[in-house]
Amino acid sequence: MAARTTIYNKILQKSCNFGTRSMSSWWTHVEPAPKDPILGVTEAFLADTNPEKVNVGVGAYRDDNGKPVVLECVRESERRIAGNQNMEYLPMGGSVKMVDETLKLAYGENSDFIKEKRIAAVQALSGTGACRLFADFQKRFRPESQIYIPVPTWSNHHNIWRDALVPQRTFHYYHPETKGLDFASLMDDIKNAPNGSFFLLHACAHNPTGVDPTEEQWKEISYQMKSKGHFPFFDMAYQGFASGDPERDAKSIRIFLEDGHLIGCAQSYAKNMGLYGQRVGCLSVLCDDEKQAVAVKSQLQQIARPMYSNPPVHGALIVSTILSSPDLKELWLKEVKVMADRIIGMRTALKENLEKLGSPLSWEHITEQIGMFCYSGMTPEQVDRLRSEYHIYMTRNGRISMAGVTTGNVGYLANAINEVTKSA
Ligand SMILES: Cc1ncc(COP(=O)(O)O)c(C=O)c1O
Numbered sequence: 001m002a003a004r005t006t007i008y009n010k011i012l013q014k015s016c017n018f019g020t021r022s023m024s025s026w027w028t029h030v031e032p033a034p035k036d037p038i039l040g041v042t043e044a045f046l047a048d049t050n051p052e053k054v055n056v057g058v059g060a061y062r063d064d065n066g067k068p069v070v071l072e073c074v075r076e077s078e079r080r081i082a083g084n085q086n087m088e089y090l091p092m093g094g095s096v097k098m099v100d101e102t103l104k105l106a107y108g109e110n111s112d113f114i115k116e117k118r119i120a121a122v123q124a125l126s127g128t129g130a131c132r133l134f135a136d137f138q139k140r141f142r143p144e145s146q147i148y149i150p151v152p153t154w155s156n157h158h159n160i161w162r163d164a165l166v167p168q169r170t171f172h173y174y175h176p177e178t179k180g181l182d183f184a185s186l187m188d189d190i191k192n193a194p195n196g197s198f199f200l201l202h203a204c205a206h207n208p209t210g211v212d213p214t215e216e217q218w219k220e221i222s223y224q225m226k227s228k229g230h231f232p233f234f235d236m237a238y239q240g241f242a243s244g245d246p247e248r249d250a251k252s253i254r255i256f257l258e259d260g261h262l263i264g265c266a267q268s269y270a271k272n273m274g275l276y277g278q279r280v281g282c283l284s285v286l287c288d289d290e291k292q293a294v295a296v297k298s299q300l301q302q303i304a305r306p307m308y309s310n311p312p313v314h315g316a317l318i319v320s321t322i323l324s325s326p327d328l329k330e331l332w333l334k335e336v337k338v339m340a341d342r343i344i345g346m347r348t349a350l351k352e353n354l355e356k357l358g359s360p361l362s363w364e365h366i367t368e369q370i371g372m373f374c375y376s377g378m379t380p381e382q383v384d385r386l387r388s389e390y391h392i393y394m395t396r397n398g399r400i401s402m403a404g405v406t407t408g409n410v411g412y413l414a415n416a417i418n419e420v421t422k423s424a
Pocket residue numbers: 059125126127128129154202207235237268269270276281
């Protein structure tokens with residue numbers, strides 16, 4: 001045994017000793033990667049031992065006791081599938097049943113595009129995976145193109161299109177003074193972009209600002225994008241989370257479809273079914289006809305194959321069971337509404353608390369914004385003070401995850417925000 005170990009060590013030494021390189025020299029140039037701005041907040045929160053600490057950094061839903069939630073429709077779906085599923089691979093494009101149900105949510109229950117089989121769609125590794133698959137597809141089949149991304153956006157959008165080697169441009173979105181939509185500049189940017197540009201749009205509950213265009217504004221955006229021949233790619237990570245009604249939250253997409261756009265769409269069940277860690281989502285691309293959809297789907301699968309071969313089965317089965325069982329679907333719709341309503345209620349409570357404390361600032365935007373996040377307008381220095389003086393954790397852009405606000409902590413949070421902002 002000892003002799004074998006010595007021989008092995010000699011071989012190892014030899015194979016790692018090319019020229020002047022010693023065994024430890026392969027990765028000496030590798031520096032630690034910068035911390036992810038969002039996940040770094042959670043790490044700091046966990047390390048804090050103060051009992052009053054509050055985490056409004058991470059975008060994951062919590063109940064009014066601050067606890068993670070597993071929806072009852074998910075639990076019941078798990079009970080129904082327990083023990084009667086095999087562990088075979090899914091096809092490269094994932095669960096056909098899950099994808100079919102998912103398309104109905106985005107394109108409409110009775111969508112002609114679905115009937116005409118014009119949508120190329122594959123199961124994806126949640127919303128992130130769907131965006132990445134599309135970015136790679138865009139690079140492969142439109143190698144000359146760029147992507148226009150709103151300012152600000154979910155920070156990972158930049159990473160995704162960067163790693164897919166698609167050049168990025170930005171377009172105006174948020175107006176820091178009004179804390180609402182910078183509609184005029186947004187429209188100018190759409191007009192000034194070269195014809196046939198790719199635009200990334202948040203279908204609803206824009207992250208991080210919580211600012212969505214109105215229905216009228218969506219119509220104008222759609223019209224302008226159509227006349228410029230732009231390609232709209234919708235990232236829909238929060239369907240149902242904005243208004244409590246998935247149909248209503250798909251309105252932006254439906255407007256574009258009515259106007260005859262050929263769209264791309266990333267869907268995720270992380271938030272609206274609370275399936276964060278199951279990584280279940282869908283990428284779809286609306287095509288000219290069925291033949292094109294077959295070709296596009298086959299190419300999406302080709303891109304997936306060397307990355308992860310085929311997607312995981314369990315989350316997809318949970319989703320397809322819920323959406324294809326009328327009783328579970330009804331339960332899901334109720335539960336999404338409960339989550340959205342709790343967040344809407346916390347927005348009102350936070351605003352009212354700040355007003356009661358006599359804050360000299362306007363906090364109207366807290367209730368005007370929608371979805372999981374409130375873009376508070378606080379500066380990075382104010383956010384730092386919240387952390388060091390009050391043990392309140394959020395990203396330095398002032399984004400408050402309303403999902404982390406509860407009846408128990410909203411007063412404490414409002415008081416701290418008032419203290420750090422009142423002399424601004
Ligand atoms: C705008 C947006 N897109 C996509 C995602 C992706 O989430 P997931 O990959 O967990 O579905 C998120 C999550 O925070 C998001 O906010």
